[in-house]
Amino acid sequence: MTDTIIAEGLTRVFNGTVRAVDGISFSVHDGEVFGFLGPNGAGKTTTLSMLTAVLGLTAGRATVDGLDVREHPHDLKQRIGLVFQESTADQDLTGRENLVLAAALFGVPLRDTPKRVDDLLGRLALADSADRLVKTYSGGMRRRLELAVGIIHSPHVLFLDEPTLGLDPQGRAGFWKIIGELRKDTGMTVFLTTHYLDEADGMCDRIAIIDHGKIVATGTPSELKDRLGGDVVTVRPLGGDRAALETALKALPGVTSVSPQDGTFRVKCPSGETLIPRIVGAATNLGISLGGVSLRRPSLDEVFLEFTGREFREDEGPTATDRAVFMSRFQDARRGRR
């Protein structure tokens, strides 16, 4: 299997100190959907920006579709499609005018342009509103137009940066249905950043989990879940001898590991349902009251927790990177430069 995207030691440092992406290496196989999963500020969009020649690399090397992103940015932009997280269509133009403009920018042959534009408008359910100004479009329509602009030139590799951000569940499902169909028809490679766990789980052939600029795990969703070693039972004691409880939990049959975390114990086992009564029994024998016992089946949420040591939250506060980038932009704006 050939690799369409290869990243080696990819690094991006802002302001000389903040390592937004910290020496990551990975590869994306031809024709697969590769998901970059992580919370806000983890380095997902920075990585995507470097791979699409929008942002320079501080260190490392990356090739996309055989082209070095540093040496051939212009040729690269011709071959890839890019869907931003925000709407970038010109609101003062109609949907059709935006697509015709994109066709010219990406070099779609002039004679093929009308048919290609009409095909995409039809396929993305925008035909009826094709001649309306984009400023009158709904959020879902703008997302679909954004996708149409991104694939106007039938790219071999499609980059999607949080493509369903702000869409309702129905809109998200519709968007992914279209991506699935396109992929089936064209076999394009898709690189996706998301912080929606269900999206990554359902859509991606392989996933890299990124946190604080580093990749902490890579694999298929199944492989990552398998690495958890089965179910996870979280036990919350309300006091008592925690060390004795940990020892007792480790001694229970079927338990593969016990790890303390934020006042709880995460107990891994093949079957959580049968283990719970034993856990309660062990705690009772030690005279320890339990504040709660919860069972979680293997999920990417658990995978994230396993590899990063913290819960995955979709809307975390600003990270150090966010703050550094914001301050840099704020200072640049004050100085009157970009």
Add this chain to the structure above:
Amino acid sequence: MNARRWGALTRRELLKLLRNPAAIVTSLMLPILYLVLFGQGFNFTSSLSYLPPNERTAALNALLLGAPNYFSYFAAGMVGFVGVTATLFVGANVIFDKLFGTLKRTAASPATATDIFGARLVAGSLQPVGLAFLVLGLAILLGHVGLSGLQPSIGVTVVGAVEIVLSILLLSLMFASLFLALGFTIDQPQTYFALVNAINLPVLLTSAALYPWGAMPTWLQNVASYNPVTLTVEVIRINLFGGTFYPQPALVYLGGLIAWAVAMFAIATLLVRRALAPKV
């Protein structure tokens, strides 16, 4: 530069312009206000009527370099000044395109900085030429509705008309380059408009667009001689009122404008390329 990309981007700019008549009206507002208020109120030449005709003519020629009255002299200045006011928005549009993400999309496409800058420059420079002729028409029309109006003293030749168009085009190219460079370099609309105001008024007030040349102190004449607005209005006035009182022919002033336009274009190209390059 790729002709198709450049053409598509220019078409986009022109379409947006046509769909935004408010920008056109705003571009015309300043020159029109000057024409119907300042020009009418300051048309001092009637106050020289006490002079004998030959002395009056000599005084007018010394002050207005061949223009028949102050309003005509001044109106020609306003026609040239449109080349500045009508290009203000090209830079503002870049900032709004940054804020709305449109520029991000274009910059992520195979379009080069030259395509992106060139398209905006052409669209931004063509518009003022049309608007300048609207102001010229209005200035002449005012004379037919009981107000002071522009009165050309000589018949405008084809070459003269071409020189007028060229002068406005060159001034527009220069200021469109300047405002585009600002637009690509600055992110905040407030900063942009503050800078534009800081440029706009001094450029007007250090030019010969408003002042009777003969009434200007020598130091201001020296400053104004190099002002691109002065160079433009001199080309316009020579072709409307004759070149007898001008030290140089219109072609020399056009040469000065070309030098300004080329210099500003070169600076703007460097700044825009830097702004659109992948951030290192």
